[in-house]
Amino acid sequence: MHTIIIGNGIVAMSTAFRLALRAKPNDQITIVGRKYRPGSATQAAAAMLNSFAEIDAGGLDSEIDLFRFELSHLATRMWPKFEHDIIQAGGPSLPFGCSQCQGLSGGGCFSSGTYVINNTAADDLDDANFNAILSALKEFNESHELVTPSDIPNYMPDKRHRALRAVLIHNEGWINPRLMLEKLDAVLARFPQVRFVYTHATQLLKGGDNLIEAVVTEQGETLSGDQFLVATGATTTGLLNESNLGLSIQPTFYGVGVSLEIHSPEYPHTNCIRTPNRGLACGLYSAPYYYEPGRPNDHILIGASNYISPTPVPYGRVGSAESLLKGAMEQINFNFYRANLVRVNVGWRPTSQDTFPLVGKTSITNLTIATGTKRDGFHMAPLLSEVLAALIHNEPIDERWMQFKPERQLIRNLSRQEAIDKAVRHQISAAYQHGFTPSKSRMPEQIERMLRDDLERLHDQVGALDWGIPPEMLDMYRYGHAKP
Numbered sequence: 001m002h003t004i005i006i007g008n009g010i011v012a013m014s015t016a017f018r019l020a021l022r023a024k025p026n027d028q029i030t031i032v033g034r035k036y037r038p039g040s041a042t043q044a045a046a047a048m049l050n051s052f053a054e055i056d057a058g059g060l061d062s063e064i065d066l067f068r069f070e071l072s073h074l075a076t077r078m079w080p081k082f083e084h085d086i087i088q089a090g091g092p093s094l095p096f097g098c099s100q101c102q103g104l105s106g107g108g109c110f111s112s113g114t115y116v117i118n119n120t121a122a123d124d125l126d127d128a129n130f131n132a133i134l135s136a137l138k139e140f141n142e143s144h145e146l147v148t149p150s151d152i153p154n155y156m157p158d159k160r161h162r163a164l165r166a167v168l169i170h171n172e173g174w175i176n177p178r179l180m181l182e183k184l185d186a187v188l189a190r191f192p193q194v195r196f197v198y199t200h201a202t203q204l205l206k207g208g209d210n211l212i213e214a215v216v217t218e219q220g221e222t223l224s225g226d227q228f229l230v231a232t233g234a235t236t237t238g239l240l241n242e243s244n245l246g247l248s249i250q251p252t253f254y255g256v257g258v259s260l261e262i263h264s265p266e267y268p269h270t271n272c273i274r275t276p277n278r279g280l281a282c283g284l285y286s287a288p289y290y291y292e293p294g295r296p297n298d299h300i301l302i303g304a305s306n307y308i309s310p311t312p313v314p315y316g317r318v319g320s321a322e323s324l325l326k327g328a329m330e331q332i333n334f335n336f337y338r339a340n341l342v343r344v345n346v347g348w349r350p351t352s353q354d355t356f357p358l359v360g361k362t363s364i365t366n367l368t369i370a371t372g373t374k375r376d377g378f379h380m381a382p383l384l385s386e387v388l389a390a391l392i393h394n395e396p397i398d399e400r401w402m403q404f405k406p407e408r409q410l411i412r413n414l415s416r417q418e419a420i421d422k423a424v425r426h427q428i429s430a431a432y433q434h435g436f437t438p439s440k441s442r443m444p445e446q447i448e449r450m451l452r453d454d455l456e457r458l459h460d461q462v463g464a465l466d467w468g469i470p471p472e473m474l475d476m477y478r479y480g481h482a483k484p
Helices: 010-021 063-093 125-139 177-189 233-243 318-331 334-338 374-392 399-404 416-433 443-461 471-478
Strands: 002-006 028-032 111-119 144-147 163-174 194-197 201-206 212-217 222-224 227-230 252-263 272-274 285-288 299-303 307-309 340-352 358-361 367-371
Touching: 002 010, 010 028, 010 063, 010 177, 010 367, 010 374, 063 163, 063 177, 063 374, 063 399, 111 125, 125 163, 125 416, 163 272, 177 194, 201 233, 227 233, 227 374, 233 252, 233 340, 233 367, 252 318, 252 374, 252 471, 299 318, 307 471, 318 334, 340 374, 358 374, 358 399, 367 374, 416 443, 416 471, 443 471
Parallel strands: 002 028, 002 227, 028 194, 111 272, 227 367
Antiparallel strands: 111 163, 144 163, 201 212, 212 222, 252 299, 252 307, 252 340, 272 285, 285 299, 358 367
């Protein structure tokens, strides 16, 4: 069997690894993607393996949200073995930064222990989300402990932005995603069945018998295969549109995110420090950025901004970088002003119109799609790759995954009122996060009323009478990029 995987981010590469482990001598696996991975969400990630730290107030109320959390929690537990399997398969071909890795026990590129801080830099949405995290930790009996914020290693915020509460979640950690991709590149190159084609796929060609016959590259080369996996992240919709396959699949947008790598030799990190989710994004975080054994762990990744775009954006906004640097210095460690700025990362998080994953087989017999993972693709890679490998081999999977099949109706799990309430609260939270200081009057109530009236009108305009627009998608509906 010849499987062609279009894309070379973490979902594509981890699936290729799963397939390579079970490949027969005559099998072929072709991976199509530009070597430098433009817009890669993987390369811009802090690769935080956070499930509980990502919980919002009300975020586990619906059955489908609870299932998504179940998958996230399972993926966290799968990472140690997945990492071990990759290292075992790598042998002498591992990059130096990975060749001596001892995983969790060695404190290398994969380690755990995330501090979630509850500070006063935004508004009381942080309090609600922090409380939701604590409730879920207790309900699921997850290992954690409340800690005194001043005892958090390398946590030295501006006094006006100090946390009043903090929790250490023992089993949620982080990985250097660039090292992981470098490792998978090296490991997969050892398999004789694997071939890399370093180019961009422009079109899928459909033949008779309801099958994809080939993929066309930007150089005009035609690559024929038996099974096809599209795992190109945010560019999926563009590829499918160019292919004209007649599939009814909702659009995937570009969740443009900026992260910053800094070098802080005087104040290295030992743990991830982050806020709860806030302002339509994952909040503020700083995570250790391990490079190799014997080298000080003094590189730190700070993130992350987010806004939804219908088209790719190659560069990060100056305002995003300014906000992250200011937030990191005020809310995590004021000494970061002396750090060196190493790199500005820009990644396109694949965000579907209904904000849920698009994963599964399509009505075209040999075509599987995996996208719409938002900022959770890296975290979910061990589980997603296992499911995708099973689908490609026509093996059964948990039937609940059918909720995320690519050709499905939009999931509308928010009522109109719930969506408007959530959007208003997140927009006000974002305003406070970015320096909003109201006058000594009724300004907060007036702004809330103005936002609510605007959202009521938008819901009327798009016909959202008995369903709600996901807050992340407001501008996509407002400007006609998302269709009801």
